[in-house]
Amino acid sequence: xxxxxxxxxxxxxxxxxxxxxxxxxxxxxxxxxxxxxxxxxxxxxxxxxxxxxxxxxxxxxxxxxxxxxxxxxxxxxxxxxxxxxxxxxxxxxxxxxxxxxxxxx
Amino acid sequence: xxxxxxxxxxxxxxxxxxxxxxxxxxxxxxxxxxxxxxxxxxxxxxxxxxxxxxxxxxxxxxxxxxxxxxxxxxxxxxxxxxxxxxxxxxxxxxxxxxxxxxxxxxxxxxxxxxxxxxxxxxxxxxxxxxxxxxxxxxxxxxxxxxxxxxxxxxxxxxxxxxxxxxx
Amino acid sequence: xxxxxxxxxxxxxxxxxxxxxxxxxxxxxxxxxxxxxxxxxxxxxxxxxxxxxxxxxxxxxxxxxxxxxxxxxxxxxxxxxxxxxxxxxxxxxxxxxxxxxxxxxxxxxxxxxxxxxxxxxxxxxxxxxxxxxxxxxxxxxxxxxxxxxxxxxxxxxxxxxxxxxxxxxxxxxxxxxxxxxxxxxxxxxxxxxxxxxxxxxxxxxxxxxxxxxxxxxxxxxxxxxxxxxxxxxxxxxxxxxxxxxxxxxxxxxxxxxxxxxxxxxxxxxxxxxxxxxxxxxxxxxxxxxxxxxxxxxxxxxxxxxxxxxxxxxxxxxxxxxxxxxxxxxxxxxxxxxxxxxxxxxxxxxxxxxxxxxxxxxxxxxxxxxxxxxxxxxxxxxxxxxxxxxxxxxxxxxxxxxxxxxxxxxxxxxxxxxxxxxxxxxxxxxxxxxxxxxxxxxxxxxxxxxxxxxxxxxxxxxxxxxxxxxxxxxxxxxxx
Numbered sequence: 050x051x052x053x054x055x056x057x058x059x060x061x062x063x064x065x066x067x068x069x070x071x072x073x074x075x076x077x078x079x080x081x082x083x084x085x086x087x088x089x090x091x092x093x094x095x096x097x098x099x100x101x102x103x104x105x106x107x108x109x110x111x112x113x114x115x116x117x118x119x120x121x122x123x124x125x126x127x128x129x130x131x132x133x134x135x136x137x138x139x140x141x142x143x144x145x146x147x148x149x150x151x152x153x154x
Numbered sequence: 155x156x157x158x159x160x161x162x163x164x165x166x167x168x169x170x171x172x173x174x175x176x177x178x179x180x181x182x183x184x185x186x187x188x189x190x191x192x193x194x195x196x197x198x199x200x201x202x203x204x205x206x207x208x209x210x211x212x213x214x215x216x217x218x219x220x221x222x223x224x225x226x227x228x229x230x231x232x233x234x235x236x237x238x239x240x241x242x243x244x245x246x247x248x249x250x251x252x253x254x255x256x257x258x259x260x261x262x263x264x265x266x267x268x269x270x271x272x273x274x275x276x277x278x279x280x281x282x283x284x285x286x287x288x289x290x291x292x293x294x295x296x297x298x299x300x301x302x303x304x305x306x307x308x309x310x311x312x313x314x315x316x317x318x319x320x321x
Numbered sequence: 322x323x324x325x326x327x328x329x330x331x332x333x334x335x336x337x338x339x340x341x342x343x344x345x346x347x348x349x350x351x352x353x354x355x356x357x358x359x360x361x362x363x364x365x366x367x368x369x370x371x372x373x374x375x376x377x378x379x380x381x382x383x384x385x386x387x388x389x390x391x392x393x394x395x396x397x398x399x400x401x402x403x404x405x406x407x408x409x410x411x412x413x414x415x416x417x418x419x420x421x422x423x424x425x426x427x428x429x430x431x432x433x434x435x436x437x438x439x440x441x442x443x444x445x446x447x448x449x450x451x452x453x454x455x456x457x458x459x460x461x462x463x464x465x466x467x468x469x470x471x472x473x474x475x476x477x478x479x480x481x482x483x484x485x486x487x488x489x490x491x492x493x494x495x496x497x498x499x500x501x502x503x504x505x506x507x508x509x510x511x512x513x514x515x516x517x518x519x520x521x522x523x524x525x526x527x528x529x530x531x532x533x534x535x536x537x538x539x540x541x542x543x544x545x546x547x548x549x550x551x552x553x554x555x556x557x558x559x560x561x562x563x564x565x566x567x568x569x570x571x572x573x574x575x576x577x578x579x580x581x582x583x584x585x586x587x588x589x590x591x592x593x594x595x596x597x598x599x600x601x602x603x604x605x606x607x608x609x610x611x612x613x614x615x616x617x618x619x620x621x622x623x624x625x626x627x628x629x630x631x632x633x634x635x636x637x638x639x640x641x642x643x644x645x646x647x648x649x650x651x652x653x654x655x656x657x658x659x660x661x662x663x664x665x666x667x668x669x670x671x672x673x674x675x676x677x678x679x680x681x682x683x684x685x686x687x688x689x690x691x692x693x694x695x696x697x698x699x700x701x702x703x704x705x706x707x708x709x710x711x712x713x714x715x716x717x718x719x720x721x722x723x724x725x726x727x728x729x730x731x732x733x734x735x736x737x738x739x740x741x742x743x744x745x746x747x748x749x750x751x752x753x754x755x756x757x758x759x760x761x762x763x764x765x766x767x768x769x770x771x772x773x774x775x776x777x778x779x780x781x782x783x784x785x786x787x788x789x790x791x792x793x794x795x796x797x798x799x800x
Binding site: 077087095097112125133141 | 342450451454455458461462465466469470473478479481482485486489490492493494497499500501503504507509628
């Protein structure tokens with residue numbers, strides 16, 4: 050039997066993978082992919098909760114609409130993000146976080 | 155859905171998700187991300203969210219991933235050279251993540267109702283695309299307009315940032 | 322006359338779109354004209370806001386209460402002043418944006434802040450996680466573009482990438498937290514959540530707390546609270562200066578309104594609400610200490626203002642953490658009003674001086690009092706107010722925040738606040754010393770100031786004093 054908990058754990062582990070990727074990786078593009086994993090983990094949790102909260106015999110579609118907006122926003126965010134990364138690469142020939150050194154703490 | 159199918163997709167999703175963050179070749183990462191997202195779409199379908207599953211594949215596995223691959227190829231990124239890891243940062247990060255997973259397990263297991271089977275649902279009379287579409291235009295019109303503005307700003311931004319010579 | 326309040330954002334949106342259209346159909350015109358149109362348009366919006374009474378909106382996710390009105394006026398005013406700064410900053414933008422004509426990209430640089438302003442106004446009214454999420458993202462994505470705007474300047478691009486990654490990171494936390502809050506309460510609407518929470522079973526407390534803390538982390542990045550502040554100095558220093566001002570005033574303020582609304586909703590369930598407040602206290606203490614100590618050794622004014630903005634987030638968090646006191650919301654509002662005046666004043670003068678001296682170092686301000694007494698006096702007032710000298714707006718803000726901390730019995734925070742104010746005096750007066758006691762290094766000529774900036778400086782100085790001398794004016798901010 051598959052329960053809500055299994056879905057939540059799956060989504061939580063996906064979120065942790067994304068979290069780990071952001072903290073541990075140094076390549077900006079891979080970090081960006083890890084950020085996508087985090088957003089998708091929240092989407093999975095939302096869809097799971099949508100199936101869990103039944104309204105009038107139907108899943109709670111409000112959560113699915115939230116997911117719809119998350120996906121749209123994430124797509125726009127990727128487009129802008131990659132444009133900035135390309136612009137940086139043109140200027141500096143690097144996609145490594147450590148090479149962003151002209152500003153320091 | 156049969157538990158065995160569920161677990162197969164979960165393992166696919168997490169396994170390829172892991173491959174995204176450990177592989178040193180960005181192309182491998184991007185392709186692993188595609189597989190992970192397709193498995194995720196399968197999980198959406200298993201929850202009865204067909205519309206979300208479909209747009210997950212269309213938007214993520216389709217558009218977003220092509221964009222990622224295109225950029226990786228455009229920038230001609232090579233396999234990363236393994237560099238000396240920054241030990242305090244890595245160990246700190248690992249501790250944070252382990253703590254996070256520990257809290258996550260505690261929260262999930264204490265969550266009320268999480269252990270029971272999902273409540274029964276009937277199939278929406280017009281299908282879920284109709285239901286979601288109606289709700290978006292009836293109750294979520296304002297967020298929809300805002301997302302429209304957001305996409306406008308994003309497209310202006312992309313043009314500004316990447317056009318070689320602005321007119 | 323009934324004027325639907327939700328129309329206001331649409332008017333701002335139309336203004337932004339109109340500017341973009343005018344920009345694309347006029348080739349030869351001076352682009353600064355667009356900025357003036359934008360200022361006038363926003364001025365009209367501000368007047369309408371001044372006249373509109375709070376009232377029901379007929380929408381569940383959108384409110385038009387006094388707090389929302391205050392924040393809308395706040396962001397409109399901020400955007401107007403940011404446009405004034407952008408006009409002064411236009412030469413630097415032209416230098417760093419490649420293009421065939423010398424005015425390339427300027428039109429967009431004036432139009433995008435107006436669209437951002439619409440997003441911030443939506444955020445001020447949003448009480449539904451979905452609406453909050455999309456308007457927050459509208460604001461964030463326009464800031465990505467604005468921060469990285471100067472494509473020939475590597476530090477602007479690097480700031481863009483840093484802001485991009487850390488904002489997307491915080492969005493992930495915010496969305497995941499909102500998902501958990503939805504999962505436990507079955508609602509995305511904060512008013513409904515507030516009603517549902519008291520009936521929650523004790524076994525779900527850890528789940529809802531988990532969600533609330535994740536949302537707090539997400540918002541912590543937006544308002545630059547320690548330990549989520551590490552992006553701030555680099556991004557603030559690398560971004561175009563008007564955008565830095567916009568980030569540190571506008572973006573921070575809307576982060577605080579969402580924070581206030583979320584924390585307020587959780588007060589209906591004391592066992593969880595108390596833990597959220599405890600987390601806020603820790604954040605406030607860390608932010609106060611970090612922001613003020615790290616500002617001490619700074620020699621670059623732009624970077625100093627970045628650290629000072631972290632420090633001020635600490636005082637604001639103190640007021641939010643005192644949510645149990647009656648005047649907590651009012652203290653946040655008045656502190657933010659004072660913060661707007663003094664921060665925008667310092668950034669405006671920073672832009673004028675650094676344009677002329679070609680650098681934002683404090684050394685560039687040496688002997689400013691002999692060269693341009695007005696600019697020096699303006700910056701003196703701004704620094705005094707930021708430090709919290711009596712009879713300035715900043716003092717009133719700090720006083721109210723400390724009063725809230727006292728009433729809600731957070732004596733540790735109160736003590737920390739008072740000590741860090743002492744630190745503040747040191748680094749703000751460093752700037753004053755450079756202006757009044759050091760002699761100018763080279764060219765002692767008067768720095769030219771445009772009429773509009775001159776008027777803005779005079780008004781900001783005037784209001785800084787008015788708010789400090791007549792505190793009863795401040796209570797009128799929340800009708």
